[in-house]
Amino acid sequence: GESVGLHxxxxxxxxxxxxxxxxxxxxxxxxYFIWYKQESGKGPQFIIDIRSNMxxxxxxxxxxxxxxxxxxxxxxxxxxxxxxxxxxxxxxxRGVLMxxxxxxxxxxxxxxxxxxxx
Amino acid sequence: EPEVTQTPxxxxxxMGQEVILRCVPISNHxxxxxxxxxxxxxxxxLVSFYNNEISEKSEIFDDQFSVERPDxxxxxxxxxxxxxxxxxxxxxxxxxxxxxxxxxxxxxxTVT
Numbered sequence: 001g002e003s004v005g006l007h008x009x010x011x012x013x014x015x016x017x018x019x020x021x022x023x024x025x026x027x028x029x030x031x032y033f034i035w036y037k038q039e040s041g042k043g044p045q046f047i048i049d050i051r052s053n054m055x056x057x058x059x060x061x062x063x064x065x066x067x068x069x070x071x072x073x074x075x076x077x078x079x080x081x082x083x084x085x086x087x088x089x090x091x092x093x094r095g096v097l098m099x100x101x102x103x104x105x106x107x108x109x110x111x112x113x114x115x116x117x118x
Numbered sequence: 119e120p121e122v123t124q125t126p127x128x129x130x131x132x133m134g135q136e137v138i139l140r141c142v143p144i145s146n147h148x149x150x151x152x153x154x155x156x157x158x159x160x161x162x163x164l165v166s167f168y169n170n171e172i173s174e175k176s177e178i179f180d181d182q183f184s185v186e187r188p189d190x191x192x193x194x195x196x197x198x199x200x201x202x203x204x205x206x207x208x209x210x211x212x213x214x215x216x217x218x219x220x221x222x223x224x225x226x227x228t229v230t
Contacts, residue, residue: 032217043122043209043221044161089161093217096174103174104149104217108161 012115019080021112023073023090032093034106035064035075039086047075047088080116087111120144122222124210130228131200139195139225141210150193151211151219152185154178161209167193200229 013019031052036044050057050064057064063076073090089111095103123142131137143150152164165175184196211219
């Protein structure tokens with residue numbers, strides 16, 4: 001079925017600490033995952049992605065880890081800042097092939113609210 | 119930096135009325151999407167559009183919904199006869215040949 005979920009609805013961290021946001025997915029055939037950040041009143045903003053042939057990918061202050069054995073995805077934010085406060089969604093590409101291209105349909109998880117305390 | 123834009127930012131309509139939500143995707147993108155987000159819930163896929171036709175749609179996207187790319191820049195979502203449960207944020211997204219989708223700021227639709 002189509003199910004991508006997050007373990008915790010709210011995560012509260014102290015400014016400067018590292019944050020870890022988790023996500024579980026159900027489709028073992030999924031090959032592409034994305035983390036989005038959504039600030040209040042705005043659309044989802046791409047943070048980082050990872051393909052299933054990788055276990056880890058790093059960006060600026062963010063790292064995504066993929067554990068295909070347990071179908072688990074996590075987002076690590078280093079030295080969390082007040083500007084990181086937002087809702088974070090994991091999403092899975094569940095598009096189908098149409099001709100030579102993938103439709104790109106994204107299935108989103110429920111979202112985790114990250115609160116950064118000064 | 120190029121971005122997806124959407125108009126209006128907020129649309130209020132009465133039940134049974136037709137609404138058209140408008141989007142201008144990033145200019146060199148080829149794949150276009152509509153998603154919706156009911157308040158406090160997750161983002162849900164509605165429809166994908168490529169090469170001037172729908173490539174995939176969800177169960178939510180019933181006969182009351184339609185999409186159109188009337189010219190080279192706009193991408194619209196029409197709801198023919200709105201229902202109370204259509205109240206949500208509607209997001210347009212676009213991408214090029216990579217999987218990374220860029221989302222617009224959304225249109226808040228309120229059906230009364």
